[in-house]
Structure formats: structure tokens, C-alpha cells
Amino acid sequence: MEAKVKRRVRDPAATRETILEAASNLLAKDGLEGVSLSAVAHLAGVNRGTAYQHFETREKLIEATIQWVSDKLFHAVFGDPETIGERRVEEVDVARLTDRLCDFAMENPEICRVWLQQVLASPDPSQDPFWREYCGSLRRFAATDLSQPGVDAEVLSVLNLAGVFFWPILVRAHAADDRERSELTRRFSHEILRLSMYGSMDSRAFPQVEERLRKGMRVAAS
Structure with missing residues (x-):
């Protein structure tokens, strides 16, 4: 009597996760030009038809991959999205949050760099969950008594993330x-x-710069 071949149980969610992970690896390694459904399917170990069942076009695959990376970032830095509404920005441990962000960037430098470029190039970066929470957190912080006056949350978000995501490239080279x-x-x-906490310039040594900044804050407040 022949033994019956045990059929592998399909897990669409696990297959989708495998495809997205493969796509993120290609995106990090070769940029947008290196991402195709065929190449991703090959790397993920699935047939091309299966890849097309999950993502009808290359554009949808890239969009979903950026979203997947954003979700990974969100969980690594902020934790469970369900708890965000319960958190007061005044109670956030800024040092630990910064450490988590830097650690994730060091482990995933190419992915983070590609994610940042794609999000900032999108018509509406606020649609990205991680960007929305990161920039939103700084905006809420700037509105509290804990902040220096005149903080531009959007500009500060770009400066912080660009530095955090590009530093690992230098580090890994050296x-x-x-x-x-x-x-x-x-x-x-x-x-x-x-x-x-402190900035980098002593205002007493740069009175003209201090006056310029004060004027800018008055304009922003008016």
C-alpha cells in the first residue's frame, strides 16, 4: 500500500510575509530598479503566479514593501500601535526611544535609507504610519512646556531621521x-x-544669529 503524500497546508499570510521580506532585501540591495515580481518570487522561493496573487503589479508590491518596513519601524521604536492613543508625550522616555531608533537603523541601514527616500518623495508623507507618529510626536512635544520655543517639528523630523538612517552606512564601512x-x-x-538638550552654539557668542532666530519665531507665532 502506497503511503499518502501529505499535502502542505497553505498559509497566505506567511507567504505574503515571505514575499515582502524578499522584496525589502532586493530594495535595500539594488534599489527600485532591482525589484520585479519575478526576482522577488525567485528570492522568496515561490512561483511567479503566487506572487501575482498577492500583488497584481510591481508598483503595488513596492508600495506594500515600504508599508511593511514602516510597520517594522513603528513596532521597533514605538511598540504596539494600539497603545499609542494611551501615551502622553510628556511621559515618553526620550533616551530609550532614541536608542531603539538608532539600534533598528544600525541593524537595517539600507532598508531604512530606502524607506526614508520613498516616504519623503511621496505626495503625502503623513500617510505613512511611522512618519506620522514620529513627526506627530515631535509636534505634540513642541506644544508642551518641555520644549524650546519655535521648534519646526517637520524639519526636525527630517534632520533626525536622515542622520539616524545614514550614519550606519558610514559605521558599517569603518x-x-x-x-x-x-x-x-x-x-x-x-x-x-x-x-x-543643549544645541551646539553658545548664543552669547553669536548675537546676530540669536536675533535672526528670535525674528523667525516671532514670524512663526504671528
Whole structure:
């Protein structure tokens, strides 16, 4: 009597996750030009028809991949999206949040860089969950008594994320091992916090710059 071949149970959610992970790897390695449904299907170990069942076009695959990376970022930095509404910005541990962001960027440098470029190039970056929460958090913080006056949350978000996501590229080119990469990650996290807390210029030495900034804050407030 022949033994029956056990049929593999299909798991559409797991297959979709595998395809998106493969797409993110190609996106990080080769940029947008390297992403095609055929190439992604091959890397994911599925046939092209299966890939097309989940994503009808290359454009939809890329859009879903950027969203997938954004979700990974969101969970790594902010935690469960369901708890965001319960969190008061005044109670956020800024140092730990900065460390989590820097750690994720160091582990996923190419993906983070591509994500940032795509989100900032989109017609409406606020549609991206991570960008919306990161920039929104800074905007809510700027409205509290904990903030320096005149903070431009959107500009500060771009400056922070661009630095956080591009620093690992330099680090990985020069760090000898994991220990050194970890040390360089902490250096960057420290400098982000130091700049946020103290800035980099002594206002007493730059009265003209101070006056320009004061004028800018008055214009923004009017």
C-alpha cells in the first residue's frame, strides 16, 4: 500500500510575509530598479503566479514593501500601535526611544535609507504610519512646556531621521566588528540627545544669529 503524500497546508499570510521580506532585501540591495515580481518570487522561493496573487503589479508590491518596513519601524521604536492613543508625550522616555531608533537603523541601514527616500518623495508623507507618529510626536512635544520655543517639528523630523538612517552606512564601512558598531551607535544616540538638550552654539557668542532666530519665531507665532 502506497503511503499518502501529505499535502502542505497553505498559509497566505506567511507567504505574503515571505514575499515582502524578499522584496525589502532586493530594495535595500539594488534599489527600485532591482525589484520585479519575478526576482522577488525567485528570492522568496515561490512561483511567479503566487506572487501575482498577492500583488497584481510591481508598483503595488513596492508600495506594500515600504508599508511593511514602516510597520517594522513603528513596532521597533514605538511598540504596539494600539497603545499609542494611551501615551502622553510628556511621559515618553526620550533616551530609550532614541536608542531603539538608532539600534533598528544600525541593524537595517539600507532598508531604512530606502524607506526614508520613498516616504519623503511621496505626495503625502503623513500617510505613512511611522512618519506620522514620529513627526506627530515631535509636534505634540513642541506644544508642551518641555520644549524650546519655535521648534519646526517637520524639519526636525527630517534632520533626525536622515542622520539616524545614514550614519550606519558610514559605521558599517569603518567599524571592525559588532562591538565597535555598537559603540558607534551609542555615540550617535548620545549626540542626538545632546543636540536636543543643549544645541551646539553658545548664543552669547553669536548675537546676530540669536536675533535672526528670535525674528523667525516671532514670524512663526504671528
